[in-house]
Amino acid sequence: MNIYLRKILKHDITHQISVTKEVLNGFFGVYEEKEAAIMRGKKSGYLGTVTFLLSTDPRFGGDIKQIINAEGGIQVDDILLFVKEKDSYVVEVISTSDERHSTFISVMNIERHLVINIDDEIVDGGFISGDSVEYAAYEESRIPKGRNILLYGVPGSGKSWTIQHEYCTPKTHVERLVFHPDYTYSDFVGQILPNVAEDGQISYKFTPGPFTSILRDAYADPEGDYVLIIEEINRGNAPAIFGEVFQLLDRKVEIKEHDDEFPIGTSEYGITNPNIANVVYGNPNQKVRIPSNLSIIGTMNTSDQNVFTLDTAFQRRWEMRLIENNFDTVDLKLADAYILDTTVTWRNFCTTINDIVIGNSTRMTSSEDKRLGAYFVHVSDLIFDEKMGNLSDGIYDELRNKENTGSIVIAEYNRLREIRQAMQQNRKFPEKVIKYLWDDAFKFNRESVFEVTQYQSLEAVIKAFLWNTGNDRFTIFKETIRNAFTENT
Incomplete structure (x- = not known):
């Protein structure tokens, strides 16, 4: 195996790295028709084209610094190890802390550049990345748990x-x-x-x-x-x-x-x-x-x-x-959290709805897949912001009318903003859960869950949920379902 060793001096870190004409011709095979080579970082796999700047003092150009930086960079007294392959070269940085460093230094003696043939003894010692040697050593210590x-x-x-x-x-x-x-x-x-x-x-x-x-x-x-x-x-x-x-x-x-x-x-x-x-x-x-x-x-x-x-x-x-859909491993902070200002917990609501989904299996295709997941919502989706107040008392509508006519004063405007911000929080549950039930889970048989005679659109359902307070928010559902929500509370 032919390799080229290049010892790093302080000047090489800030300037282009020099190379001798003997190395260019003897190792890289650089003549007039070849002034570049494909090189790859051994550790990083970074692949680039390295040019040879032919002059009285030949140097590496092109992507050599990018390849070295991808390998982790170089320090004074590090060694660049170039290994020749069929159509390219592998570049490896041998740092002073590498156990191979002293061996290469002893081989180089005082030389900055050295092209050598590595004998079997050094390869068997693992100093050069002979693929079969390195591969076998890696596999011997590898964790056998891939699935x-x-x-x-x-x-x-x-x-x-x-x-x-x-x-x-x-x-x-x-x-x-x-x-x-x-x-x-x-x-x-x-x-x-x-x-x-x-x-x-x-x-x-x-x-x-x-x-x-x-x-x-x-x-x-x-x-x-x-x-x-x-x-x-x-x-x-x-x-x-x-x-x-x-x-x-x-x-x-x-x-x-x-x-x-x-x-x-x-x-x-x-x-x-x-x-x-x-x-x-x-x-x-x-x-x-x-x-x-x-x-x-x-x-x-x-x-x-x-x-x-x-x-x-x-x-x-x-x-x-x-993955079974149940509350066995769900954090109690989520499972037993109340939905907004109601006395219905997320666990009771989710379990009740899922029982209905399964019970409607004769009328729904793949009904099991339409169930609510225990983690369908986050705890933050269930928190009630009381600053919204009671929307049905008319204050919110009154403030909006004043805003539209330009007669609203600063205190009223601040209160309107406060209500709207609270509404954004309180809308999270109905916009995520109620919408899913209306548009997806019970899309083809809404009458089995919702009071469709009173609420005939998603807009009406969500508005009713927001405008009501406490357990009255669930009046959008049939009475038997409302009772099921609260029977275990």
């Missing part, structure tokens, strides 16, 4: 809460993203984008997406616990977004007789993707696998199955888990 988990349930059932409390710890490295209809493979995995160097030259490099980035981080940290969370996985075209990465979701589940020595939880089959391999392993020819210390957890609202369906081939590669 693909898909949590599904009604909106607000606690899928995100479950991930946080059951699948992650304070030390877990988490990357969270959300699929949506416009999300693509390029957003997820990465894409080739133009890059303008300091000297104005344009090159093109692969910019990793969140999947490739966390794959790189997990591979480089075998004892770390990494989790990629994909919220709303079925709101994007998941099979298209994953592309060939789909194959990596097959995980190794047992040790076989003639084993490949990868830990349980690693992708069973590798794929060929030079761009990902460059970033993750520093070797475009390396087969890409999801390491066993990286789990992928997706969430899916069952009420959104009509957005994008997940085919059987995709779903079978995940551990499916239904």
Whole structure:
């Protein structure tokens, strides 16, 4: 293996880094027809075009400083290690704290530049990143817990809460993203984008997406616990977004007789993707696998199955888990919170409505998916702002009329603003929950829940809820349902 060692002096940090003509010709093969080379940072995967400024004192130009900065920068007495590959070069910064530093210094003696052939002994010692040696060492210490988990349930059932409390710890490295209809493979995995160097030259490099980035981080940290969370996985075209990465979701589940020595939880089959391999392993020819210390957890609202369906081939590669919609683990501050100024708790309201949803299963398609999730609202949505007062006493309408005619005085104007601000708070519950029940859960049989003879539009329902006080706010519902809300209070 041919390598080039370049010791860093103080001048190299603030100026262009020099290189000898002998190194240019002997290691980089620079002649008149070749004045640039593709280089990649070993740790960062940063890919750029490095130019060779040919003069009486040759120097590196182009993207060399960007690559070095992506690696963490350089200090005096650090060593730049260049490893020649087939069509490019890998750059690594050997800091003075690196255990390999003293070995390279002893080899270099007093030289600033040195091109050498690394023998088997040094490679076996792990001083150079011989892929097979380094790869095997990494896999031996890697955490064997990688899984693909898909949590599904009604909106607000606690899928995100479950991930946080059951699948992650304070030390877990988490990357969270959300699929949506416009999300693509390029957003997820990465894409080739133009890059303008300091000297104005344009090159093109692969910019990793969140999947490739966390794959790189997990591979480089075998004892770390990494989790990629994909919220709303079925709101994007998941099979298209994953592309060939789909194959990596097959995980190794047992040790076989003639084993490949990868830990349980690693992708069973590798794929060929030079761009990902460059970033993750520093070797475009390396087969890409999801390491066993990286789990992928997706969430899916069952009420959104009509957005994008997940085919059987995709779903079978995940551990499916239904998140039950109940109040067993819900914080009592939310479960037992009163809705505004009523005596009805969120638990009683939600449970009553959900019982009705299930009971109407013969008249509703997938009625179970229309239930209210226990976490459908936040505690802040239930808080009552008493500064709103009683809207039915006519004061609010009177102040609005004065505002419209221009006869309002400053004290009245301040009171009107106070009422409006309080209304914004008190509208949160009906605009989120009542609207959902009217427009979605009971869209085709509103008469089973609402007093539709008296309230025939969503506007009328929400206004009645706001203009009433206390438990009278629930007069928008049928009497039997109102009684069910309060029977356990």
